[in-house]
Amino acid sequence: MTGPAHIFDKPNRYIGQPEPRADAARLLQGRGRFVDDEKLPRMVHAAFVRSPHAHAKILSVDTEDALSATGVIAIYTGADLAEHVTPYIGTLTHLTGLRSAPQHPLAMDVARWQGEPVVMVVATSRALAEDACELVDVDYDELPAAVNSETALDADTPVIHPEFGSNLAWERDVIAGDIDAAFAAPGVHVIEREFRFGRHTGVTLESRGTLCEYDPSEDQLTVYYSGQAPHMMQVIFSKHLGLPEENVRVISNDVGGSFGIKIHTYGDEIATAAAAKLLRRPVKFIADRFESFVTDIHARDHIVKAKMGITEAGTIVGIDFDDLTGIGPFSMYPRTSAIECNQVLNLTGAPYVMENYRAKGRVVFQNKTLMCQYRAVGHPIAMAIADGLLEDAARKIGMDPVALRELNLMADDSYPRTSATGMKLDDLSHKRALRKLTEIMDYQGLRADQTEARKDGIYRGIGFVSMVEVTNPSPMFYGIGGAPIASQDGATVRLDAGGALHVSSSITEQGQGTNAILAQIAAGVFGIALNRVKVTTGDTATTPYGGGTWASRGAGIGGEAMLLAAQALKDQVLDVAGVMLQTGVEKLDIRDGAVTDLDGKERLPLADLARTVYYRGNELPNDLNPELIATRHYRVTDFPFVFTNGAMAAHVEVDTETGFVKVLHFWAVEDCGRVINPLLVDEQIRGGVVQGIGGALYEECHYSPDGQFLNATMADYMVPMASEMPDITIAHIETPTKTSVLGAKGAGEAGTGGAPAAILNAVNDALSPMGASIWQMPMTPERILTMLDNAAE
Template identity: 70%
Template sequence: MTGPLHRFDQPGTYIGRSVERADASRLVEGEGTYVDDLQLPRMTHAAFVRSQHAHAKIKHIDVDAARAHTGVVAVFTGADINPLVKPYVGILTHLQGLRSPPQLPMADQVVRCQGEPVVMIVAQSRAIAEDACELVQIEYEPLKALVSAEQALDKDAPTIHPELDNNTAWVREIDVGDASAAFSRADVTVVERTFLFGRHTGVTVEPRSVVVEYNRSDNTMVFHYSGQAPHMMQAILAKHLDFAEENVRVVTRDVGGSFGIKIHTYGDEIATAVAAKLLRRPVKFIADRLESFTSDIHARDHRIQGRIGVDSDGRIVALEIDDLTGIGPYSMYPRTSAIECNQILNLTGAPYQIDHYRARGTVVFQNKNMMCQYRAVGHPVAMAVCDSLLEEVAGEIDMDVVDIRRRNLIADDAYPVTSATGMKFADLSHQQSLERLVELMNYDQLRADQSDRRKKGCYRGIGLVSMVEVTNPSPMFYGVGGAPISAQDGATVRLDAAGALHVSCSITESGQGTHTILAQIAADVFGVDIARVKVSTGDTAHVPYGGGTWASRGAGIGGESVLLAADALKAQVLEVASSILQTTPDTLDIENGVVVNADGDDKISLDELGKIVYYRGNELPAGVNAELIATRHYRVTDYPFVFTNGAMAAHVEVDIETGFIKVLDFWVVEDCGRVINPKLVDEQIRGGVVQGIGGALYEECLYDEEGQYLNATMADYLVPMAGEMPDIHIAHIETPTCTSTLGAKGAGEAGTGGAPAAILNAVNDALRPLNASIFQMPMTPERVLNALKA
């Protein structure tokens, strides 16, 4: 970079340093406070009898024996809970045509997927509640289960919801340029493939958990939850349980992973809130692992027909995709289950210059668990489809996969750019990232090694991806569509009488280091030692209003709000100091907790200044009314989203006798703008890559033809484990976003978004000499063996 040194590039700043997480030892030593750690007086425990059937009529429910069981406090069915809840509908008005019937927390006459809550038992302990669950008798009349999206779409299929004429929830079409004409040009080579992406889920270490308190005397509710968006939950609970919003307090303490699983409206959690109100006792609900697998939202599950055409120079002339996805019986509230398909349509081909683009997305209801936003929504699918097609067509015209990218990536000096789908891109570095990647992975040497090994019957493959990630969303993501989801975040920064800073912010901490980066920003901007900054988040009673942590928005939006608030507080403090010191604020600065003059001489410590303001106000000149607290809010205004970009590569070895895939190495070059804490960013990327490898090789929610979930344990649903993971090498390009002072873009999802594409490409590269290929994830040994037989 050229030009003067930016304020964050000065030596000694906290921004850009791998500051250790202040809360790491507390968590590692087991001193965290998760929802299940809460023990309240008179607290009760909930367990649910869930539907065994994917689709059935409830003929009769007998809860007498359960109710009579010792230790049971109450037994509720949908008939008890649902009338107290205003139905919720998972639509967004800007997703035109999206429809979904009203939902209620518990099943009402018909169950539409396995795992739907039918009976709620509240007891003195979870064990007693589970014992009582076994005493509940439910008589079902099974109905035809529409398990696959194809089945649900069949014109003769029964409708899952009688009020709808068919099972289609949403259709979107994009047609830019003239794809048909481009594909049919004589000089164009066309490749077409069908991709299958399995369902998977987030598998948080701490499951979904709530403890709900209700106070009848003032009609207030406290909702303790393990989640990412406290203010959104506050608005939802108030609206659907008929509270004034200010009478609902949502509290989030330590969160053991969320990954997008914990930003939705789950029937069991809403029912728990209703039960607390009915019983006037705190009710705790902690999902067990079986409940997590069958009721936490699932993601992916797309079948995509993709087509790419390139000219003889390897330039992409047209791209076309047709996506079919099943979302379960409803669109999830309030973010909807159409966003993943929408993202896929928006983002496929995004890194490349493409003039002719045609896409169709079909979102259908089915009798499986609901689908919604999970880490890197749509990205792994969009990136895998485009970059797999690109590498396939490169093979077809005998062009190197790096070379074909060089010919098609949007140039680094071209921004701002609007894509075929209307996405506005700025400050990206695809070309620079690719070149850095090639160097980092030692591409040419890897290719030479690959060809040597092939001669010995060892099949190694190299796969790349160039990718974008949606981060820092503006109100155009959800708010515009009517959802009670804030796109802005707020921060309050306050100086106490001892000269310490207190930051409270509306973004949340889920273990990724939110508190640490906010402390870095505040300490840096304001001028105190980071040890003197205390950060609090996650309580609607005490933090400014804001969206929370999702869509890789925490650092970029919450971080900017802290920057603005710390700047404002600094101005205030200097104003006060100048009146005490009989000078003007512009001659002063704050360094390491001390107000200094232009020569850097210590003039007054913040500790002393705080004591004057708070204890000895009589020493202040008349008319000086020091606040020592500032609040600022920030939202992205110039762009709908702040995109990041990256380039990744995988090196794999395929055991062609067993179908086993070993990931040997993985490289990431990521441009997330200004890096606030390199270590935390790197670990976000590594964790993301591992989750991406999970989706590519291991994780899948399997159902049988009746809609029965088959692998709902940690022994059967395979998450990636450290022993199988490769070294993940990371390099950064830093192109700060022009939308904020901080310049930080998001970094939370890139790894997950890009890794599956790189792995898929690497596996197909390994299989190429055997004339075999695979386009289905996860790439299990059996699927690889079948591909080799085909």
């Protein structure tokens, strides 16, 4: 070897290794620190009176009895808090035309969804606060509600914000080529389906929660916050509570799952901070499960009328669709609620070569819980539209769905290129991924099994999806539109006197293994044993400034910043070592905690170097002032975001008597660029797949026609449990992104984005002998039986 060992191929080669997480032991011993585990002196508890109506005028609020109840400290109405909190509006300038109304932490004159906080009660315990909530008398005048998105724009539907004149929040058209001409061309089959995607929600096992502490002596607000974006929340608390940004500290210790739920401005959390400020004592609010269901953001709720044109030979000529989505009564602040629809418009059909494309998206207000960005924003819809139609087309023209994909997928050597909607694509491997998938699943064997089973009246199906995932977003995602959301992230690496590294980063840990991969990158790049790296994340006071962990950006952006910082510290240490050892730095390396020669022979333990620098600086030349700390930041520059790709397959069995679907097995081949830790990536993809299966088969927020959430319990809202979930085989293709040295793209959302389409296709494959098909998710037993009945008639 002629130079320093490369970061991906050296003795401390942690990048790419299945290293167990260092912080697992802590969580396994019950030593996690979640928000509700924090207890502060003089702490009091908040509970909320919430609107029982989907839409109602608030005529009066009588708090007299509640105020005299045991343990009550304070009660606030919307008007009370409006004096201390400025309203917020969920719009962004790059989503042209998006509109939303000002929101207050508590409803002011009108409540616009069932569950909207109306009155806040603070008491010495949560139980006493709830007791007092029952004594608050709110007089409502119930108003007609706009619930159904399909009628939201009708003339006789109540307009939720009269100043807008209609319930339209946003609309956008995307047009490429000439879809009408393409569909009208001779020999082109046009497949048409109406897809319905149910409303579902994140159901983080740890519900939302916050503990806010205000110190008037320093005008300092400290927020313990279960969330994904501490710096964003710092800005929001500062801006709307009138505090200097530097006087707000947001701390996210352990976060019990997030999935995009805990990254928004929730009225009850803002109210908790306001109460802490007004009361000058710590106030804790932990949402209970009912509150989680009716206030955590929901997602999906799309109705899509879609067409695909395909030639007899199997060439896709184009896709044409109309997407209608209901987002609740406001666009969520600050990320807005138009992003999911926008993603559907941008991503549908992105794996395929396609000349003609026409898509219309409409986002409407309705009196339901707000909708916003939940894991795999828009992806499950976009993938189901394109791949659902593709497999439908395959049946129509009598072609194998894998062969049809082979024909239409973008070639692996055709990048960089753009999609039909103008998305910049690079470093993708659709065809390799699909081939690998068919190999690991034994596709031909499964088809043979399917044929045999059908003879016995057993209906199995195989369904695929070829997908893209948006990861590593650049400033073009939010920042460009005016959101206080950092698109860059920073990392600091410090060599301590004992020879260990202390690193910190602005990306956050919600269970993905963020801290583990940061340590792996730092240790591997710098050259030290993994167990000598300590990691700090989730604290605006002690980490570099950055965006946090969302949109599958942690590893790709935060990881790259860590790589750059570790490399910078290494260069600095070698400079010092060169002086101390009187050796040219080009002849030195760092391996396993020591400065070495290039052949690995130890020259100077890092602890000796650090102690000399910190304790005995007199031994160094006066013009050498090493800091032994380095910070680097990174953002994606040449692309709006970095796409990944994957190919997945589901094997299901449909019980045609009951409509029950059993998922027999699932396979996912994912290309997320460089895999930093396969142990973590694999189970994260599996978890994502299981959430996707949840959306496909089980999960749905049911509403009555007047806007009542009907299944807001964990017994009635069905999440996937272990018994029904299949084993999931994961394989990787690694095409590192050229946008970074690390080459990592995101992987967190792929499973959730792709699995629904694969399950849909598998169910429809199983149903095909009966001539039945289903295009609504979740695919419940009743819906499947109805489709079978319809086909039989």
